[in-house]
Amino acid sequence: MSATRGDSRKPGSYFQLERVYTGPNIHSSDPVVRVSWNNGFLKKRSFFESLSVMMEASASWVELLDTDAELDPSDVALAVGTFLTNWSWKILNAERGFVKSHGSQRDGERVISWIGYHDPTLSLQVLDHAAESIRRLSFDQDWATWFARSTASILKICRVKHPDYQAKFLMQAADALNIPYFAVPSMPRCWQYGWGRRGALSFETGIAENSYLFHQTARNKPETKAFLRSLGFPVARDCVVRSQAGLSRARRRVGFPCVTKPVDGKQSRNVTVGITSPDQLLKGFEEAWQFSRGRVLIEQMLQGDVHRLMVVRGEYLCSVRRVPASVIGDGISTIEALLDEKESNRLADPAKALYGYAVPRNDEMKKRLAKRSLSLDSVLPENFEYHLFDLPRTSLGSTLTDVTNITHRDVKQMAMAIAEAMRLQCIGIDYISRDISLPPTSTCGFLEVNSVPSIQIPLVAGIKHEKCVKAILGQRAGRIPSTLKIVSGDEFKAHKQPEEKQHGEGWVWGQTCGIGPMKLVPKTASTFECARTLLMNPRVQRIDIVTSVDDLVKNGLPLDYFDHIAFPDGSTTIPPDWQALLQQMMGGTADR
Incomplete structure (x- = not known):
């Protein structure tokens, strides 16, 4: 150290x-x-x-x-x-x-x-x-x-x-569901859940089967909206501006009120809403320009609440209404006291306490309060609801509500049609509407598409953790049949290649491995690396591992579960504590 x-x-x-x-x-x-x-x-x-x-x-x-x-x-x-x-x-x-x-x-x-x-x-x-x-x-x-x-x-x-927060949520649920997982070497932030043919690759919540073409398209807001518009889905009017000279054209095309945002931004950062004058438009443009690659999106501001619609593997998962963090006055308590009460209520809710964020009392909030001649010491009138931020960002403690059951069927059908058209197996679509129980109209619209949607949004809204992860990983994620044979040290060093292995049968012998008659070259020569090499390959339908007592004691077991374990003959002794471990790791039979 x-x-x-x-x-x-x-x-x-x-x-x-x-x-x-x-x-x-x-x-x-x-x-x-x-x-x-x-x-x-x-x-x-x-x-x-x-x-x-x-x-x-x-x-x-x-x-x-x-x-x-x-x-x-x-x-x-x-x-x-x-x-x-x-x-x-x-x-x-x-x-x-x-x-x-x-x-x-x-x-x-x-x-x-x-x-x-x-x-x-x-x-x-x-x-x-x-x-x-x-x-x-x-x-x-x-x-x-x-x-x-x-x-x-x-x-x-x-x-x-460490894993990003999305992968951590997937790991926690996979662990509870007894689905093994491991990091994919040389692919940062990518994880595999399950083994071999039952493995599912994921980049955060992005599924490996996602179309790369449309994953890239989803990162570009104007291109995404143009594609959705070509399919006949309602979207807000917009205009891309590359300099201040283009603001007049954008104003004529989009009108007021409008929104400015970076073309390639994410998490609603550097977005300005409620713009109603040329001066505000210029200021919003300058804010977005600092964080965009030479282009700013000017967008019609539709009225209503933002909803996150999630479609996973062709099935509609949920609708979540997203509202900026707010407090409701009682005519007695200060905003500071109302926030304290709000935080106590959040901590009392298991889902919100585990996955949600406290409302930050930051400069952004204080500036917004000051614009309305308010402060944290102000007392709001009874039943007056005040939104503390302009945007419903999760990290700012926004209010997230599951509205799946009241979402109109046409909204759900459109969301699934978008997922299918964009060839995306896991998709989060932002949709704005005054009333999501009504069919889409000209006053509603799809705002953007996320090919790596935040799993935190449905979790905070109360959607079950296991339900979300099962949907993302799919039904196949799990273990394949596995066996372990423990041999003497001399036999282990022989590096024998098994005979008559069929296609789809993965094998590890010492520091060598292969699939059927095909011998592979692992990154490093170790039983663990050989096993992981096979588990990453979707052609592997079962895995048979041969190792020695010395290798086990030095490095640990290559897997966390075996259907069958063949112990060595009496000439090789396994330490008692390792014998106990092998019994725990075995779910099937044992040969002694």
């Missing part, structure tokens, strides 16, 4: 890396790194007494740990090791991580800890940072500043190396 800048300690002085398990192991059913702590470091009583300070300083990132319940002061070394590992696990999960495993235990005189990973080097780096934070606390008078800055830096790295 690298030392902190300006620090004289030696790298790796807090612990020694013992194992990087790439699969299920005696500590966890997930891949983990295992370290043994430096006892001289852990046994310092001052460190144990400092744990509460570090917990309180971390409150903005992680939930506080219950020291009375989790830490035993009679064994200072184990208590400190347990705390540092637990704290690191919480930090890893604070920024998009879905790391499930962590723990510490005594191993004779040593304390060993293990922690899961998306990137093993990052998990070790976070452990190192936790240990350095405790050490510095005993002497650094400016510790709080250093700790805040360095932890923020660690979280920034997590944002880069």
Whole structure:
């Protein structure tokens, strides 16, 4: 582990890396790194007494740990090791991580800890940072500043190396549905759910079967609207402007009120709505121009609420009404107090607490309030609803409501027709209407199409997590038949290629693998890499793995489940704790 800048300690002085398990192991059913702590470091009583300070300083990132319940002061070394590992696990999960495993235990005189990973080097780096934070606390008078800055830096790295929030939602549900998943090498932000022929590739929520042509089209708002218009679907009038000189033409074509937005923008950023004058149009154009690639879209402002319509694999999934965050006055409470109550209500709702955002009391809100001579200390009249933002962005705590059951059938049919015409298997369509229970008219319109739609929107609206993920991954995502044969070390080193394998039968023997008679060349020579190579191939209908006891103990199991396990003869001994693990990983039969 690298030392902190300006620090004289030696790298790796807090612990020694013992194992990087790439699969299920005696500590966890997930891949983990295992370290043994430096006892001289852990046994310092001052460190144990400092744990509460570090917990309180971390409150903005992680939930506080219950020291009375989790830490035993009679064994200072184990208590400190347990705390540092637990704290690191919480930090890893604070920024998009879905790391499930962590723990510490005594191993004779040593304390060993293990922690899961998306990137093993990052998990070790976070452990190192936790240990350095405790050490510095005993002497650094400016510790709080250093700790805040360095932890923020660690979280920034997590944002880069961890799954994006969309993939995290898919992983959580896949885990609950017992669907295996893994990162696709050399394809950032791409994950596979299921094995072999039952695997489903996904980029965030974008499905591999999506048309690349129309995925690119969906990123360009004018092209998308032109395509929808050519199919006879209602869309708002618009005009693309490349300079201020084109604003007069846009004004004549679109009229007021109108909206300005970057042609290639996303998440409703840098969008100006409710424009009713040439001066406002110029200002909106300048705002969008800063974040667009030379073009700004001027669009007719249709009246009504924005709805997200989701179609997945040809089936209509849901309609969600999206309304900017608002408060309703009672004639007594300030806007600040109403926001406090709104946040309490959000936290009391399981779906909104887990997937939603608090309404931020940021400069954007304060500026909007100031334009109307209001502030957070203002008291609104009774029953007066005030929208705190112009746009229904999810990150601004917008109100999301499931309106699938009242959506008019013609709206649903149009959404499914758009998905089919654009050859997109997972699509989110923004549609504006005063009343979604009525058929589309000239006052309604489709605004844009998202080929990687946010799964957060239906989740906050109360659509079941498993329902969304089952729709996205499809019915086929799951495991294929698998067997494991454990052989002696000498036999394992022989690298024999199995005979008479049929097409579709994947095989791994030591550091070689193939499909039927075809031999493959994995990226690296390891049982784990060979297995993953096969599991990524949709031609593989079953997988048979041959490995040795030494390989298992060193690296962990290549898969988390086997239908059948063949154990070695009496000449090869499997350690008892690994025997117990193999029993847990087996769902079928065993040969001894």
